[in-house]
Amino acid sequence: MSKKPPRPNYISTTNACKLCKPLGACLAFKGIEGAVPYLHGSQGCATYMRRYIISHYNEPIDIASSSLSEKHAVYGGGPNLKLGLTNVTEKYRPAIIGIATTCLTETIGDDVKMYLREYAEDTRGSIGLPTFVNVSTPSYSGTHMEGFHAAIREVVAQMSEGGPRTKTINLLPGFVSSADYRQLLEIMAAFGLGCTMLPDLSETMDGPALLEYEKIQGGGTPLKAIKAMGRSQATLEFGPTLGAFASGGDVLKEKFSIACHRLGLPIGIKETDQLFTLLETLSGRPTPETYGKQRGRLIDAYVDGHKYIFGKRAIVYGEEDLVVGLTSFLTEIGIQPVLCASGGTSGKLQAAIAAVTKETLLEQPLVFEGMDFFEISEMAEGLRPDLIIGNSKGYPLARKLDIPLIRVGFPIHDRVGGQRILHLGYEGAQHLFDTITNAVISKKQADSPVGYSYM
Amino acid sequence: MEATALKERENQIHVTSEAPFDIVCNKDSLAGAVSQRACVFCGSRVVLYPIADALHLVHGPIGCAVYTWDIRGALSSGPELHRLSFSTDLQETDVIFGGEKKLYAALRELIERHAPKAAFVYSTCIVGIIGDDMEAICRLVQAEYGIPVIPVKSEGFKGNKRAGYQAACDALFRLIGNGDTAGISKYSLNILGDFNLAGEIWMIREYYRRMGIEVVANITGDGRVADIERAHGAALNVVQCSGSTMQLANMMEEKYGIPSLRVSYFGIEDMAEALYDIARFFKDPEIMERTKKIVEEEVKQLAVDLEPYRKALAGKKAAIYVGGSFKAFSLVKAFRLLDMQVVMVGSQTGTKEDYEELAAITDPGTIIADDSNPLELTSFLTEKEVDIFVGGVKERPIAYKLGIGFCDHNHERKEALAGFEGMLNFAREVYSSVMSPVWQFVPRKKVADRKR
Numbered sequence: 035m036s037k038k039p040p041r042p043n044y045i046s047t048t049n050a051c052k053l054c055k056p057l058g059a060c061l062a063f064k065g066i067e068g069a070v071p072y073l074h075g076s077q078g079c080a081t082y083m084r085r086y087i088i089s090h091y092n093e094p095i096d097i098a099s100s101s102l103s104e105k106h107a108v109y110g111g112g113p114n115l116k117l118g119l120t121n122v123t124e125k126y127r128p129a130i131i132g133i134a135t136t137c138l139t140e141t142i143g144d145d146v147k148m149y150l151r152e153y154a155e156d157t158r159g160s161i162g163l164p165t166f167v168n169v170s171t172p173s174y175s176g177t178h179m180e181g182f183h184a185a186i187r188e189v190v191a192q193m194s195e196g197g198p199r200t201k202t203i204n205l206l207p208g209f210v211s212s213a214d215y216r217q218l219l220e221i222m223a224a225f226g227l228g229c230t231m232l233p234d235l236s237e238t239m240d241g242p243a244l245l246e247y248e249k250i251q252g253g254g255t256p257l258k259a260i261k262a263m264g265r266s267q268a269t270l271e272f273g274p275t276l277g278a279f280a281s282g283g284d285v286l287k288e289k290f291s292i293a294c295h296r297l298g299l300p301i302g303i304k305e306t307d308q309l310f311t312l313l314e315t316l317s318g319r320p321t322p323e324t325y326g327k328q329r330g331r332l333i334d335a336y337v338d339g340h341k342y343i344f345g346k347r348a349i350v351y352g353e354e355d356l357v358v359g360l361t362s363f364l365t366e367i368g369i370q371p372v373l374c375a376s377g378g379t380s381g382k383l384q385a386a387i388a389a390v391t392k393e394t395l396l397e398q399p400l401v402f403e404g405m406d407f408f409e410i411s412e413m414a415e416g417l418r419p420d421l422i423i424g425n426s427k428g429y430p431l432a433r434k435l436d437i438p439l440i441r442v443g444f445p446i447h448d449r450v451g452g453q454r455i456l457h458l459g460y461e462g463a464q465h466l467f468d469t470i471t472n473a474v475i476s477k478k479q480a481d482s483p484v485g486y487s488y489m
Numbered sequence: 490m491e492a493t494a495l496k497e498r499e500n501q502i503h504v505t506s507e508a509p510f511d512i513v514c515n516k517d518s519l520a521g522a523v524s525q526r527a528c529v530f531c532g533s534r535v536v537l538y539p540i541a542d543a544l545h546l547v548h549g550p551i552g553c554a555v556y557t558w559d560i561r562g563a564l565s566s567g568p569e570l571h572r573l574s575f576s577t578d579l580q581e582t583d584v585i586f587g588g589e590k591k592l593y594a595a596l597r598e599l600i601e602r603h604a605p606k607a608a609f610v611y612s613t614c615i616v617g618i619i620g621d622d623m624e625a626i627c628r629l630v631q632a633e634y635g636i637p638v639i640p641v642k643s644e645g646f647k648g649n650k651r652a653g654y655q656a657a658c659d660a661l662f663r664l665i666g667n668g669d670t671a672g673i674s675k676y677s678l679n680i681l682g683d684f685n686l687a688g689e690i691w692m693i694r695e696y697y698r699r700m701g702i703e704v705v706a707n708i709t710g711d712g713r714v715a716d717i718e719r720a721h722g723a724a725l726n727v728v729q730c731s732g733s734t735m736q737l738a739n740m741m742e743e744k745y746g747i748p749s750l751r752v753s754y755f756g757i758e759d760m761a762e763a764l765y766d767i768a769r770f771f772k773d774p775e776i777m778e779r780t781k782k783i784v785e786e787e788v789k790q791l792a793v794d795l796e797p798y799r800k801a802l803a804g805k806k807a808a809i810y811v812g813g814s815f816k817a818f819s820l821v822k823a824f825r826l827l828d829m830q831v832v833m834v835g836s837q838t839g840t841k842e843d844y845e846e847l848a849a850i851t852d853p854g855t856i857i858a859d860d861s862n863p864l865e866l867t868s869f870l871t872e873k874e875v876d877i878f879v880g881g882v883k884e885r886p887i888a889y890k891l892g893i894g895f896c897d898h899n900h901e902r903k904e905a906l907a908g909f910e911g912m913l914n915f916a917r918e919v920y921s922s923v924m925s926p927v928w929q930f931v932p933r934k935k936v937a938d939r940k941r
Contacts (some may be wrong), residue, residue, distance in 0.1 A: 047578035048553065054552030076614055076646035077518050078528025082556040085882050094886040096863050101518040107618065107646050114520040121495050125864055137550050138614040138646055141584060172671035173550040174615065175581045247867045247891055336722035408573075427558070449713030 048408035052377025054173035058181030065233020068129025075136025139170035214241035303364030362390035506853035532653020541565035606714035617644030670722025682730030685710025814839030840890025892931030894922035
């Protein structure tokens with residue numbers, strides 16, 4: 035075994051491999067029916083995040099803002115928050131406004147909870163008021179994923195109610211693509227399981243062409259269903275690196291004693307099998323034939339393609355849970371993950387990676403949290419990777435090393451259809467497997483002096 | 490039409506000829522109105538970004554840096570330091586105990602790693618709140634490394650993009666005057682307010698070269714620190730995108746006595762006018778002769794090439810929503826050249842004078858809007874039955890969801906739209922969106938066709 039290179043340790047961050055907390059919260063809120071995400075901060079944050087999100091989804095995402103200026107920073111942002119909520123209510127008629135703070139309002143010490151109480155007093159008796167949910171998301175601590183999970187946690191903590199148990203399953207998948215959310219809903223339906231998936235970005239961020247412009251895009255988790263989440267029979271939550279702070283599943287368990295099953299993102303056969311096994315138990319039904327066949331075709335494809343990719347070395351980066359899922363998948367198809375990197379700092383990445391690789395891998399990959407692309411790039415030099423897997427921000431590295439970039443996750447800013455990339459389930463694995471195998475074959479073909487038109 | 494504008498915003502929208510011209514602008518965005526504007530930091534970052542051999546360090550939490558990583562199409566002919574995203578990535582402890590130490594260490598680390606010709610350090614919202622003494626840290630590092638280290642006072646909440654432009658101009662002004670101006674021709678100029686998107690400044694420089702005029706500094710497209718340091722040796726400042734860099738020109742005029750010309754490189758008319766204005770300024774018959782020749786050569790072929798586009802696009806309706814309103818003037822003229830009609834025009838940060846001029850050059854019934862938002866824009870586009878919308882990334886999904894063509898005219902575009910050949914690219918861009926067969930499937934279009 036070769037000596038492992040040390041982790042670079044810089045003070046400055048160059049080309050971060052993470053986004054800020056409020057962005058994650060906005061995305062989570064956007065998956066609720068009739069929701070307008072709202073940032074309590076200065077105007078720029080909302081605009082920057084909208085631009086960043088639009089470049090991935092090519093869909094409208096209106097994020098309102100308190101648009102704080104200098105005097106508000108001095109005297110407090112309460113009046114602007116209230117004015118902003120009134121204006122959003124008037125123009126969008128939302129069912130819910132999800133309010134996330136920013137580093138500005140956290141630093142000046144604005145108490146959003148108190149402002150909301152005052153606002154409720156001020157507007158007592160008004161009709162047509164939306165529900166308000168608020169979450170604290172100072173961008174100087176944690177990443178967009180913490181913002182995302184914190185928003186989900188606050189939604190259930192502030193909205194879900196107890197009562198007689200239902201047969202519904204709460205599904206908290208975390209941040210996946212619109213295609214993934216659709217896939218999950220299909221799987222749950224195929225098992226005959228009633229399911230409340232939070233959030234649901236399958237339509238809100240991948241909507242059809244319509245005759246009328248929707249002020250708030252259709253789809254998303256209905257408020258009624260969120261309220262009822264306190265009565266569900268179980269919660270199913272994806273996120274092997276969760277746990278450093280309370281998640282939505284934790285809150286539902288604590289408040290309403292709902293059992294929480296925490297799984298990895300179902301990427302690849304092994305992780306997807308775990309999901310299906312659990313769903314068989316929860317539904318009391320065997321896996322529907324469709325999925326049995328998908329699984330069978332997937333294994334057949336693995337066999338057909340295994341030789342082209344065996345032993346190839348991959349760098350994987352992105353959100354921690356995504357990295358764990360992808361690493362599990364790469365490991366089971368014979369690709370050696372050499373570096374697993376994330377900008378997140380859950381403290382759980384190493385163990386989570388070990389859990390999904392140790393049975394198969396002879397040599398554990400390097401696993402580092404708190405990484406940026408400069409560090410990943412610097413380490414990559416010595417690791418002789420054959421491909422890199424992650425969001426489009428790894429493109430400069432792929433270009434420098436002249437190796438394929440397999441685009442997954444968020445953001446995909448240099449291709450169309452980022453929201454339609456399927457990662458989850460047997461079908462997601464099929465898509466990833468074909469993409470990766472063909473990328474490796476294509477690279478070999480392009481580099482070949484002969485250029486065969488057969489493999 | 491349902492009242493789409495909030496009451497407080499009604500006086501920021503004007504319909505030409507419906508009432509005497511009046512519009513309110515340059516005010517803070519209304520809370521909850523979903524403005525398309527960004528912030529002070531954005532304004533500064535936009536202007537300074539293309540200086541390719543400088544280090545651009547964002548002092549703040551990660552968001553501000555990561556959302557501006559390599560987002561612009563500003564090309565460099567050499568170093569590409571500007572394409573990296575540097576941040577101090579402030580954490581909770583830094584917010585509590587102050588970020589100065591981290592800033593100092595980060596600056597040293599990055600300067601040693603990249604050996605930049607200068608460093609710009611951008612402050613962000615919380616730096617303004619926690620009160621880090623950026624000036625002192627920058628002075629310290631400047632003394633240590635002997636390169637200009639310049640704080641940019643761009644706290645996001647201190648105004649809108651305009652305030653950011655001012656902060657950027659202040660920062661640039663600190664660079665100017667440090668260089669040796671020996672050997673600069675009396676026929677020389679600085680290019681202000683062109684950002685070399687898709688290589689546009691190279692086209693413009695080529696025109697000046699053919700005219701026999703020396704370009705001292707690009708401010709800031711394909712910009713270099715050393716060039717900017719000797720910018721005070723130029724005979725003339727030629728200012729495009731006046732919203733962002735006119736302040737700098739004014740400051741240079743006051744201190745160094747350099748006059749300035751406001752130009753636009755967009756569209757045939759304005760491009761030609763820009764070159765003639767400059768030729769007239771230098772009062773040299775040979776330069777004027779050469780200029781005439783350039784315009785003649787460029788325009789002759791262009792008129793032929795544009796004709797098929799003009800024929801196809803004539804009568805189509807366009808809407809414009811851009812950051813600065815000066816660009817909108819040129820766009821109105823460019824659409825006119827294609828025999829298209831502009832029915833709505835707006836900007837994030839225009840001045841009253843700008844809007845008045847826009848009202849004067851557009852047809853009666855044109856909607857003029859300041860600091861608009863998605864819902865208003867949606868209603869304008871629908872009401873006016875627009876065929877193409879010109880804007881930036883944030884405007885694109887609005888057009889597409891409505892089933893309307895779109896042309897990206899923002900800083901992220903990868904097509905050169907300036908200069909004479911840029912006009913052809915522009916026509917091609919508009920054409921390839923408006924004439925695409927995909928619209929036949931769009932619900933809105935089907936209904937419109939049925940009505941016909």
